[in-house]
Amino acid sequence: MNKEAFDALFEERVAQRLARVGFVSKGKSLAFCDESLVLSLFRLGGRMSSPGSIAHVLCFRHSILRDRSETVPIGFPDEVFDYPYKFKPLEDGRERPIYRPQNLNYQYERLHWDNADDESVIEKLNRISEHVEVHFLPWAKAIPLAQAKSEIERHGENAWCERMWIEDYSEHLARNGG
Template identity: 85%
Template sequence: MNKEAFDALFEERVARRLARVGFVSKGKSLAFCDESIVLSLFRLGGRMINPGSISYILCFRHSILRDRSEKVPTRFPDEVFDYPYKFRPLEDGREQPIYRPQNLNYQYELLHWENVKEDTVSAKLDRITEHVEVHFLPWARTISLAQAKSEIERHGENAWCERMWIEDYSEHLAMNGD
């Protein structure tokens, strides 16, 4: 399989299917945004890419949170580090999502497509789409502000961004409840 064939397969098996549930393309990444949540499937580049493969990560944030510039974004944040929750869609899709600190480095998935049969690549892309549709998006829609705050407090490492997110959750909960 070559790069063009892979990109077409990704468009068919992931981007179009996720578009039906509200995801939009942002370059080679996909994002779901509503008034309360943002869920992004980032296609990574740079040092995280190997020839004949793509690297990707699924990220989640509540829309009330500030980003690294200490402002609440008015559009979808396009930097992985602006999201508290980071997941590998195939590996982490088997368990209940929970906050794990990944503030300086993060784990991502590598999907090889070069010299791999199309049906094998299609099956992996279908699994990614299924995990996002069936597992991650429903979870993201139901995780409360209080639960996210509690998870960051309990599992965090007291990083600057975690303290900022906890403060954002606390202020919003004090003003509005959950």
């Protein structure tokens, strides 16, 4: 499979399917934004890129959280480190996602399309879009602010961004009851 064929399959199997549930393309990445959350499927470049494959990570944040510049961004933050929750897109979606600190480095997933048969690439792309649509998006829409705050408190490593996010959650919950 060549790059053009892979990109066409990604567009058909992932981007178009997720567009039906509200995702928009941001370069080679995809993002879902509403008044309360942002869910982003980042396609990584730079040192994470490799010929014949893509590297990607699925990220989640509540819209009330500040980013690394300590401001609340409008819309889609385009940096992985501005998201508390980071997942590999093909991780098994049957278990409930939970916060794991990945503040200095994060795990990502590589999908090799070079020297792969079309069927196996299509199967992986279908699994990505299914996991995002069926598991991750409903989870992101349903996770209460108080639960996200609690998970960062319990599982975090006391990083400055975690302290900032906990403060954001605390202030929002105090103002809005909860």
